[in-house]
Amino acid sequence: MIRLALVLLSLALPAMAQEQIVAGMSQNRVSITADFDGSEILIYGAVKRDAPPPEGAGALEVIVTVEGPATPVTVRRKGRVAGIWVNNASVTVDSAPSFYAVATTGPLEHILSDTDNLRYGITIERVIRAVGITDEAERAGEFLLALLRVRTNEGRYRILSGKVELSEETLFRTDIVLPANLTEGEYKVRLFLLRDKHVVATQERVIGVRKEGLERFIFNMAHEQPLIYGLISLVLAALAGWGASVAFRLIRA
Amino acid sequence: MQLYLPIAEISVNAFLILGLGGIVGFLSGMFGVGGGFLITPLLFFIGVPPAVAVATGANQVVASSISGVLAQLRRKGVDFAMGGILLAGGIVGSAAGVWVFRWMTGLGQIDLFVQLSYVLFLGLIGAMMFQESLRSLLRARKSGAPIRRAHVHSWVHGLPFKMKFRASGLYISVIPPLLIGAAVGFLAAIMGVGGGFIMVPAMIYLLGMPTRVVIGTSLFQIIFVTAFTTVMHAVTSQTVDMLLALVLILGGVIGAQIGTRVGVRLKAEQLRILLSLLVLAVSIRIAIDLLVEPSELYSVAAGVLP
Numbered sequence: 001m002i003r004l005a006l007v008l009l010s011l012a013l014p015a016m017a018q019e020q021i022v023a024g025m026s027q028n029r030v031s032i033t034a035d036f037d038g039s040e041i042l043i044y045g046a047v048k049r050d051a052p053p054p055e056g057a058g059a060l061e062v063i064v065t066v067e068g069p070a071t072p073v074t075v076r077r078k079g080r081v082a083g084i085w086v087n088n089a090s091v092t093v094d095s096a097p098s099f100y101a102v103a104t105t106g107p108l109e110h111i112l113s114d115t116d117n118l119r120y121g122i123t124i125e126r127v128i129r130a131v132g133i134t135d136e137a138e139r140a141g142e143f144l145l146a147l148l149r150v151r152t153n154e155g156r157y158r159i160l161s162g163k164v165e166l167s168e169e170t171l172f173r174t175d176i177v178l179p180a181n182l183t184e185g186e187y188k189v190r191l192f193l194l195r196d197k198h199v200v201a202t203q204e205r206v207i208g209v210r211k212e213g214l215e216r217f218i219f220n221m222a223h224e225q226p227l228i229y230g231l232i233s234l235v236l237a238a239l240a241g242w243g244a245s246v247a248f249r250l251i252r253a
Numbered sequence: 254m255q256l257y258l259p260i261a262e263i264s265v266n267a268f269l270i271l272g273l274g275g276i277v278g279f280l281s282g283m284f285g286v287g288g289g290f291l292i293t294p295l296l297f298f299i300g301v302p303p304a305v306a307v308a309t310g311a312n313q314v315v316a317s318s319i320s321g322v323l324a325q326l327r328r329k330g331v332d333f334a335m336g337g338i339l340l341a342g343g344i345v346g347s348a349a350g351v352w353v354f355r356w357m358t359g360l361g362q363i364d365l366f367v368q369l370s371y372v373l374f375l376g377l378i379g380a381m382m383f384q385e386s387l388r389s390l391l392r393a394r395k396s397g398a399p400i401r402r403a404h405v406h407s408w409v410h411g412l413p414f415k416m417k418f419r420a421s422g423l424y425i426s427v428i429p430p431l432l433i434g435a436a437v438g439f440l441a442a443i444m445g446v447g448g449g450f451i452m453v454p455a456m457i458y459l460l461g462m463p464t465r466v467v468i469g470t471s472l473f474q475i476i477f478v479t480a481f482t483t484v485m486h487a488v489t490s491q492t493v494d495m496l497l498a499l500v501l502i503l504g505g506v507i508g509a510q511i512g513t514r515v516g517v518r519l520k521a522e523q524l525r526i527l528l529s530l531l532v533l534a535v536s537i538r539i540a541i542d543l544l545v546e547p548s549e550l551y552s553v554a555a556g557v558l559p
Contacts, residue, residue: 034496037255037264071555078550084543086365087552098555146551153549180255180264211259214496218259222491230487233312233495234480237502241319244506248324251510 019060020048021191021203028205030178030187031212038180041066041207043103043189044173053169058196060169061104061111063122065192066176066207068099068156069185070127075143091143095129096151098183103160103174113197120192120199124148124157155179184209260494261305267500269299274313274504281317281505282512283519284528286453289314289446289479290375292501293367294535303364305494307354307444308486312498314447314479317505318472325469332420332466336473338427339452342434343441343478350442351485358490365543370444372540378450379532386525393522421462421470429459434474442482447475450532 023045030039043064053060073096079088102123104111112122121127130144151157156179164174178187186206193201211219221229256267273295281288289310296306325331357363414427433455437448452471456462462470487493516524 032257034257035255036257074554076552076554078547078552080546084365084369085545085547087362143551146549147553150549150551150553180257181262183262215257215259218495222260222487222493222495226488226491227484229491229495230484230493233483233487233493233498234315236495236499237312237316237480237483238319240499240502240506241316242323244316244320244509245323247506248320248510248513 018049018051018054019193019201021193021201022046022048023191023203023205025189025205025207027207029208029210030182031210032182032184032215033211033213034215036180036182036215038182039178041176041178042173043176043191043205044171045191045203046172047170047193047201054195060166061106061194062164062166062172063105063108063112063192063194064103064164064174064176065122065188065190066099066101066178067097067127067188067190068183068209069187070095070097072096073147075147077143077146091130091140093128093130093144093147096147097124097127098185099156099178099187100124100127101158101160101176103163103176105162105164105166105172107161108159111194111197116194116197116199120190120202122190122192123159154181156181178209182209184211256496256500258301258305258494258497260492261301261309261497263300265299265301265497270497270500271504273299274501275508277501278317278505278508278510279512279515280508280531281321282509283516284512284524284531286447286449286528288317288505289441289448290371290444290450290532290535293444293446294371294539296497301494301497302492303367304354304358304486304490304492305497307367308483308490308492309494309498309501310446311441311479311482311486312493312495313501313505314441315476315483316498316502317509318447318476318479320506320509321472322469322476325472328469329420330466330469331473332418332462332470333473334416335418335421335423335430335460335462335466336470338416338430339434339437339470339474340477342431342436343438343474344481346435346438346440347442347478347482347485348438349435350439351482351489353439354443354486355489367444368539368543370440372536372543374440374444374451375532375536376540378454379529379536382454382525383529383533386522386529390522390526418462420466421460423460423462425460433459434478437475438478438482441475441478442485447472447479449475 026042073093074090075093076087076090078085081088117123117126148157164172166172187209189205189207191203192199254267255264257264277288277292292313293306293310297303357366415424416427417424437452440446441448449471453467456467456471457464483493
């Protein structure tokens, strides 16, 4: 039995090393400027082989994931208390990405096995970490489903089934649209090559998303010099108010 | 044109914000109120996080109040002594309000608390104002009706620490203005409003101030209370969005100019009835949100409960 496993392993290992991903992106940084309203990133690549594709193996499939910075998240549920709708239950999820997109060459259940999904953490359910939430509320699972539902409706979590184009089992490309309501941070891009529902090669890239220019300046000042920031906001408001009053008089005169 | 707001971290249409500022400016120019009670719920509605909407709303009220006070100053419509007393109470109330705001944010009940405050206070004030202005409108139609006395003596006049307020022609205790100031400051911090809609009736009916100095004095102290609130929010929770405030202010300035011209053509009673209907409408709208089952029971917020 052990021998059989070893033989299988020795067969599998060269197959893993046989195919590699060579990947590129249209841009590896996204600047959030004042007129930012989303960005489209082209992720492309090719499969590099030392030998022809293994015979008898299943068709090649590709999965591309883009993962925004993760934060702890509080999910609250409203309930009716004394006739009005009030937040009366909550659950804290240890870590959930602010953005997550999965683009594939075909339906996930057809191209990815559960074991490899668990091992590599590919679908959003496997990426969210929620340890011990069952202690926090009854039916904690519903809170997780709600988190997925709310963020999917907001366009933060997306499954782009069949949106990776693969030609001649060698070249692939996909477009991932980053929404306008983007959080700053490092966006992790992962590429997976699959055969027979198993991952045979992986590759990682990073997209840096940063506020730039005026956005950067205002955000930094608000957090680093909150008092000065507050006072400047007031001065600007005062100037605008005074300017308006002067303009009124000039127009009337 | 899309505009990415650096603090709210959402992308909004700049013309939509400009329009919102304009509509609110129009109404505030017409009625002589700051308009905070409209701008904050409108910002919630377009998806600005409540904490940012409240803090930025306060910043916007600073600008419109300064503009208003400068206009009133030329008409000698500001009682600085009374404004100062109201302000002293206002600062205390505002500090307490910012503290309660933070505490409620932590509990996850800030939305509810803000909404309940809106329903309660707008409903109450709107109903009172509507009833009063309807009565005076009817009285104006009937000729020969008795004229209301300017000063009615009540328990307010029996309190100690009396002080002279020359511009208002009053000699009353400083306790009621201090309390009123504190109440309005508290609401300003929680609701992101200047509190003019509470301050103005309180000055007329509780303090017996002449209408001539009411709007100017109310605006005068609102400047400082909302300025204090803005800085407090900026320091404690970094929720003032400068870019959002600037676009709102720009729209508000243009709207106020048109509003003032329309307002001049209407009678005072008509204005008050319209304002009371507006206040009531906002209150009812928010009440419906609380009473009707929401389509999504769950909400998601980044961060951990403290």
